Amino acid sequence: MIRFSIYRFNPDKDSKPYMQDYQLDESRLEGRKMLLDAILLLKEQDESLSFRRSCREGVCGSDAMNINGSNGLACITPLSSLKQPINLNPLPGMPVIRDLIVDMESFYRQYRTIKPWLMNDEPEPEIERLQSDEERKKLDGLYECILCGCCSTACPSFWWNPGKYLGPAALLQSYRFLVDSRDKATNERLDELEDPFRLFRCHSIMNCVEVCPRDLNPALAIHNIRKMLLKRAT
Amino acid sequence: MKNNIERRRFDCLVIGAGGAGLRAALQLVQADLHVAVVSKVFPTRSHTVAAQGGMNAALGNLTPDNWHWHMYDTVKGGDFLGDQDAIEYMCRAASRLVIELEHFGVPFTRLENGRIYQRPFGGQSQNYGGEQAARTCAAADRTGHAILQSLYQQNLRSRTHFFDEYFATDLLVSEEGVTQGVMVIDIESGQPLIIEAKTILLATGGSARIFRTSTNAMINTGDGMAMALRAGLPIQDMEFVQFHPTGIAGLGMLISEATRGEGGYLINKDGERFMERYAPHALDLASRDVVSRAIATEIREGRGCGENADYVLLQLHHLDPDIVKSRLPGIRGMSIRFTGIDPVDAPIPVFPTAHYTMGGIPTNRKGQVVVPLHHAPEEPQQGLYAIGECACVSVHGANRLGGNSLLDIVVFGRAAGNHIIDFLADNRFHTPLSEASIEQAMDHIQRWDKKGEGESVADITKQMRVMMEQYCGVFRTQDVLDEGVEKGRELLARLADVRLGDQSKVFNTARIEAFELENQLEVAMATLLSAAARTESRGAHSRLDFPDRDDREWMKHTLYYNRDGGVLDYKPVRTQPLTVDSFPPVERVY
Numbered sequence: 001m002i003r004f005s006i007y008r009f010n011p012d013k014d015s016k017p018y019m020q021d022y023q024l025d026e027s028r029l030e031g032r033k034m035l036l037d038a039i040l041l042l043k044e045q046d047e048s049l050s051f052r053r054s055c056r057e058g059v060c061g062s063d064a065m066n067i068n069g070s071n072g073l074a075c076i077t078p079l080s081s082l083k084q085p086i087n088l089n090p091l092p093g094m095p096v097i098r099d100l101i102v103d104m105e106s107f108y109r110q111y112r113t114i115k116p117w118l119m120n121d122e123p124e125p126e127i128e129r130l131q132s133d134e135e136r137k138k139l140d141g142l143y144e145c146i147l148c149g150c151c152s153t154a155c156p157s158f159w160w161n162p163g164k165y166l167g168p169a170a171l172l173q174s175y176r177f178l179v180d181s182r183d184k185a186t187n188e189r190l191d192e193l194e195d196p197f198r199l200f201r202c203h204s205i206m207n208c209v210e211v212c213p214r215d216l217n218p219a220l221a222i223h224n225i226r227k228m229l230l231k232r233a234t
Numbered sequence: 235m236k237n238n239i240e241r242r243r244f245d246c247l248v249i250g251a252g253g254a255g256l257r258a259a260l261q262l263v264q265a266d267l268h269v270a271v272v273s274k275v276f277p278t279r280s281h282t283v284a285a286q287g288g289m290n291a292a293l294g295n296l297t298p299d300n301w302h303w304h305m306y307d308t309v310k311g312g313d314f315l316g317d318q319d320a321i322e323y324m325c326r327a328a329s330r331l332v333i334e335l336e337h338f339g340v341p342f343t344r345l346e347n348g349r350i351y352q353r354p355f356g357g358q359s360q361n362y363g364g365e366q367a368a369r370t371c372a373a374a375d376r377t378g379h380a381i382l383q384s385l386y387q388q389n390l391r392s393r394t395h396f397f398d399e400y401f402a403t404d405l406l407v408s409e410e411g412v413t414q415g416v417m418v419i420d421i422e423s424g425q426p427l428i429i430e431a432k433t434i435l436l437a438t439g440g441s442a443r444i445f446r447t448s449t450n451a452m453i454n455t456g457d458g459m460a461m462a463l464r465a466g467l468p469i470q471d472m473e474f475v476q477f478h479p480t481g482i483a484g485l486g487m488l489i490s491e492a493t494r495g496e497g498g499y500l501i502n503k504d505g506e507r508f509m510e511r512y513a514p515h516a517l518d519l520a521s522r523d524v525v526s527r528a529i530a531t532e533i534r535e536g537r538g539c540g541e542n543a544d545y546v547l548l549q550l551h552h553l554d555p556d557i558v559k560s561r562l563p564g565i566r567g568m569s570i571r572f573t574g575i576d577p578v579d580a581p582i583p584v585f586p587t588a589h590y591t592m593g594g595i596p597t598n599r600k601g602q603v604v605v606p607l608h609h610a611p612e613e614p615q616q617g618l619y620a621i622g623e624c625a626c627v628s629v630h631g632a633n634r635l636g637g638n639s640l641l642d643i644v645v646f647g648r649a650a651g652n653h654i655i656d657f658l659a660d661n662r663f664h665t666p667l668s669e670a671s672i673e674q675a676m677d678h679i680q681r682w683d684k685k686g687e688g689e690s691v692a693d694i695t696k697q698m699r700v701m702m703e704q705y706c707g708v709f710r711t712q713d714v715l716d717e718g719v720e721k722g723r724e725l726l727a728r729l730a731d732v733r734l735g736d737q738s739k740v741f742n743t744a745r746i747e748a749f750e751l752e753n754q755l756e757v758a759m760a761t762l763l764s765a766a767a768r769t770e771s772r773g774a775h776s777r778l779d780f781p782d783r784d785d786r787e788w789m790k791h792t793l794y795y796n797r798d799g800g801v802l803d804y805k806p807v808r809t810q811p812l813t814v815d816s817f818p819p820v821e822r823v824y
Contacts, residue, residue, distance in 0.1 A: 012738040031484070033572075044692040047744040048736040052275075055451040057487045057568060059379060060279040076571055097422055098741040104276070117387035118339030128336040130348030139341045143373075143380060147278055182339070 002026055002038060003085035010048065010098055017096065021085065022046070035082065036063055036075035051100040058213060061148030064091055065100045071150035071211040091153040093162075107149045110166045114174040114192070119185035135181040142176035142221065144214050145169060151208035151218050157201045164197035168208035168218030171199065175221035178228060190229055199225060239672075240427050243664060244270045244395070246654050247416060247431035249402045249458060251277035253378070254622030254643035255437030256385040258601075261651025263392045267658060270395040270429065272402055272418055274453060274746065277386045281439050281451045282643065285378025286490035286564060287355060288370035289335075289640035291328035295349045296368040301325040303360060304369060306817060308638060311357040311521050312592075312631020313773035314789065314819035315471070317808035320599040320627040324638075324645045331644045332371050340384045342373050343561070353495040353561075357521040357635045357824070366519060368495075370637040375492050375564045381640060400427070401746050402457065404675040405434065405465040405618075408668045413465070413618040415667055417675035421746060424739030426679055428672065430664050433617045433654045436462070436595060436603075437647070440623035441757040442475065445588035445706075446699035449481050449488035458624040460753035462595045463760070464678075467605055467615070468793035468803065470626040471593035472757070473765035473775045476634055477708050479525040481587025483545035487568055489584060491636040493577075494518040496561055498550040500529065501581065502537040508546075513824040520824035523633040523774045526586035530708045533585075540583065547581035586708050590634055591757075592774065593764070594626035596793065596805075601625070601650025606793070611805035617661065619654060621646040628791065632773020682748050688733030691748045698725050698751075702758055706765055711779045715766035722759050723799070729755060760794040767802050768792065785819050 002024045009017035022042050029037055036056055043049050051074070052062040058076035065074055066089040068082055079086075094102035120129070152158045152167035166174070174193065177183045193199040199222065208218040246262050248255045251273035262269040273280065292299040305325040309316055336342055336350065343351035350371050358367040373380035389396075399421045406415040406428070415430040441456025442448045459469050479500070480489040494500075499518045502508050512528040513520035520528075529546050538544050550558055555578045558566055562577075569575050569582050596612070598604050601619040604612035622643045629642055705718025729752065736744045770784035771777045793803040809816045 010738055011740050043744075044690070047690070047692070047734070048738065050741055050743050052743075054275055054279050054453045055281070055284050057284070058571070059376075059564075060275075060281075060283050060451065062275065062279050101741050108276075112390055115391070117391040118337075118384075120337075124337050126333070128333055128342070128350050131344050132348050133344045133346060136341065136344045140374075143341045143383070144376060146283070146379070147276075177339075180339070180341070 002079065004042065005085045005087050006049065006100070007089045008099055009096055033078050033080065034075055035067065035077040035079055035086070038079055039074060039088070050098050059146060061146035064148040064150045066090065066092055071154045073148060073150070073213040076213060091149055093153050093159040104149055106162060107152055107167070107169065110152070110170040111147065111173060113166060114170050115189070116173045116177065118177065118180065118183050120182055121184065129182045131181050138179045139176060141216055142172060142179070145172055145216060146214060148213060150211045150213055154207040154211045156205060157203055161197055161201050165201035166198045168222065171202070171225065172216060172218040172221045175225050178225065190232060193225060194229060240425070241430060242270070242427065243430045244268050245431065245658055246433045246435060247272065247429050248435045248437055249416065250280070250437035250439060250622070250624070251396070252280035252437060252439055252622060252643065253282040253382055253385055253640065254647045255435070256382070256389055257644045257647030258435055258437065258621060258651040259394045260385065260388050260392060261648050262654060263389065263394045265655045267655065270397060272397040272400045272416070272429065274399065274401045274421065276398050277396065278382055280382060281454055282378045282382040284451060284488065285640050286375045286488060287492035287495065288353060288372035288377045288637050289332060289381070290355070290369045290635070290637035291332040291371055291641065292325070292369055293329050293332065293350060293352060293371065295345060296352045298360060299367055299369055301328060302814060303362060303367065304328065306362045307357050307359055308629065308635055309631070309817045310822055311635040312633055313783065313822055314631065314785070315628065315772060315791070315807060316631030317628050318811040318816055319808050320629050322811040322814060323599045324629050324641060327645045328641055331648065335381060335384065335644065338384045338388050340373060340380050342371055353492055354519060355495050355636045356491050356519045356525070357516070358519070366516070370495065372492065374560070375490050375562045378640060401749065402461065403749060404678055405461050406667060406671045406675060407465050408665060408671070412616050412665060414665055417672070417679070419679065422741055424742055424745070426676065428667070430667060432658060432661060432664055433619065435601070435650055435654065436620040436624055437622050438624045440591035441754065442588040442591055444699065444702050444754045444758045444761065446703040447481065447484070447486040448588040449478055449486055450588070455750040455754050456591070456757035457750065457753045458620065459594055460756040462603070462620070463756050463796040466795070466797070467603065468596060468795050469594060469760055470596040470791050470793055471628060471764070472591070472760040472794055473768050473792060474592035474632045474773055475588060475761060476522055476590035476592060476774050477526040477586040478589035479522055479529055479586055480548050480584040481589070482569070482572055483583040483585040485572055486587045487572055488589070489548060489565055489569070489582060491522070493548060493550055493562060493565060496557060497553050498548055501547050501549055502532045503539045503543065504537060508532055508537070516824035521633055522636060523776070524824055526708055527776055529586050545583040545585045548584045549581040550577040551579055551581065590639065591623055592626070592628070592630045592632065592634055594624050595620040597621070597625045597627055599627060599646070599649060600653040601646050602653060606803065606805065617657065619650045621650045632775060682734050682745055683737060684733060685737065686733055688731045689728055691732055691734070691744065691751050694725055694728060694732060695747070695751050695754070698755060698758055701725070702761070706762055708776060710765060710775070710777050712766065715762060718762045719766055722755070722762050726755055726759065756796055759796070759800055763800045763802065764792045764794050789819065
């Protein structure tokens with residue numbers, strides 16, 4: 001038997017949240033290994049248990065949750081790596097809608113704030129904008145972000161400065177455009193970031209790096225943005 | 235009740251926020267139209283995100299190429315069931331639209347000279363069947379993710395209105411058959427909402443989740459196709475389901491064709507590179523239907539690998555590890571994560587896995603939904619459009635080529651957007667909503683409020699998926715398909731006794747899964763009945779009892795209606811391209 005303790009809250013009927021214990025017969029997994037496989041089976045036992053999920057392979061970012069105290073994607077977290085009872089909580093610091101489902105709007109708003117689109121007002125060539133292999137490689141480790149929210153919701157600065165500090169995910173995306181050789185809005189982007197809260201509330205706590213399910217490094221991106229600002233100032 | 239339902243109004247409502255829906259929405263919002271996108275998941279979670287290998291366009295950055303060769307390959311790949319006007323349109327538009335995506339910010343992998351990297355993919359040739367071409371534009375092995383992100387970003391920039399996490403249940407159709415709006419459920423509050431729109435664009439994706447082992451995301455439940463069926467419209471060519479040759483054995487995660495494009499190959503238990511026997515020229519880069527049949531045959535004849543001899547191996551470890559790491563990083567991670575095997579060291583166990591729905595809602599190349607009404611087999615339904623995997627244009631015919639689906643979604647997303655813009659110039663007003671159709675849609679929603687004991691959604695879903703795998707797989711015969719039809723009908727009958735244990739309103743995912751089950755069963759029946767009727771083998775529809783293609787009898791499209799337990803009709807293939815000569819059907823060898 002695999003044992004779970006799962007955060008439950010249904011605003012239709014619960015006045016406050018509580019933890020509920022579940023047990024799963026391992027044989028029902030039929031060899032499947034991931035946490036998502038297990039909680040899908042728990043949902044068959046109790047269809048009221050609610051969580052988001054879609055791709056079940058770590059590319060869509062739906063099933064981010066707090067797993068034994070650490071944020072991650074259920075679909076790529078092996079059950080074998082988890083101590084029992086497996087404690088599942090919604091992503092920290094976010095308003096809970098129901099059970100493991102949180103309201104992500106504040107996270108998405110910060111993403112929109114950094115203007116996450118390529119800006120280039122030069123006339124468009126008939127062919128692709130040329131970019132060397134070297135320039136393109138600078139986007140590796142940045143463009144792969146799936147907006148799951150694991151990093152930002154693991155970041156104390158993001159919790160303590162709601163709406164003000166952009167958080168690791170948005171800053172990683174900001175840097176993705178700052179270093180794109182095709183983007184021509186570098187100064188404008190840096191202007192927007194030069195603010196006591198938006199960027200500088202990062203205290204290098206590094207939780208973001210630890211939890212990123214895609215092995216990206218938002219802390220390094222933030223460090224690099226600071227360097228760009230410094231370089232611009234001198 | 236129905237008078238209290240909130241109503242919203244838009245010029246155009248797009249249902250689905252994958253690449254197709256987002257590309258169309260962008261076209262519309264940039265034309266200053268009032269457009270909204272409804273999606274049951276946050277847009278970047280849509281299944282386009284999982285597309286790996288790339289998008290075809292005859293840029294010729296690596297090998298000589300032109301759109302006409304691409305067109306030939308696509309017609310042949312589809313086993314001559316594709317409509318050649320639409321295929322010409324798509325292949326001609328391809329280069330321009332890849333360039334446009336690059337300008338939108340898609341981080342394509344680059345060549346030394348700064349141009350977009352292209353890799354060889356299955357079924358691609360130079361000079362109408364000659365040497366292998368390299369036509370698939372790639373962003374490493376995360377091309378779908380890169381394209382979806384960029385399209386979402388462009389929509390954010392243009393301020394498209396999004397209804398994130400809203401689930402569409404039914405089209406609202408007037409007595410005259412004009413689509414006037416859609417009933418949706420706000421998943422968070424559980425409340426219904428009526429969205430009126432002068433034009434409606436279905437971009438809801440495919441339905442390969444009806445099979446147990448599938449590369450598809452859990453959201454790919456054929457919602458748009460089923461909505462069309464419930465509105466009395468047909469869906470086309472549903473017997474053609476693509477089984478991708480290389481899903482991870484037993485699990486289904488997709489291992490991109492890019493692995494073979496970069497030089498990987500398949501081996502059986504004897505270590506034999508068996509594709510040499512099935513496709514002596516194209517080898518592992520033959521069309522997907524050909525490779526999937528070859529794998530299934532190897533296993534049937536006892537040359538499978540493993541304890542149960544039930545898979546084959548995909549070998550990459552003879553390649554330069556740096557190439558694998560830089561061009562296939564996602565695949566490598568996926569393999570390590572789910573099988574414990576690093577493909578740099580050892581081969582990956584793979585098996586043909588349900589992947590793509592070639593069929594769908596019938597449309598023309600402008601994205602208009604077309605149905606046989608009074609005079610012709612393809613009369614446009616005013617104001618109703620469908621694009622992407624939920625639609626059947628048909629550019630993929632009986633078998634889609636790898637790299638053509640990302641192309642399909644942007645080409646027809648843009649084309650439908652353009653046609654909607656023209657249509658709205660002459661059709662400026664909403665028509666009063668049909669009260670009867672609202673009532674019907676509310677009855678549908680309230681069906682799931684029935685209380686009491688009954689079967690569970692999960693049980694029926696599971697049984698449907700196993701049934702489809704057993705009775706409608708890679709190889710088919712009349713007996714097995716007929717039995718599948720019976721089993722499907724039984725499940726459909728049992729659906730009436732299914733009850734939701736959880737009747738709560740707020741973010742009730744069990745309720746959404748109940749609607750998805752209804753949709754999947756509709757699509758499963760369409761697939762089974764269409765397959766049972768087609769007594770030939772063509773593309774992905776492979777009949778052991780009718781092993782040959784029969785152009786005299788069967789070079790036609792299937793149309794399935796869900797009335798009276800399922801009714802079939804047929805219409806001709808559009809063999810006449812727009813400007814070039816038709817490619818007549820010939821024997822298909824690779």
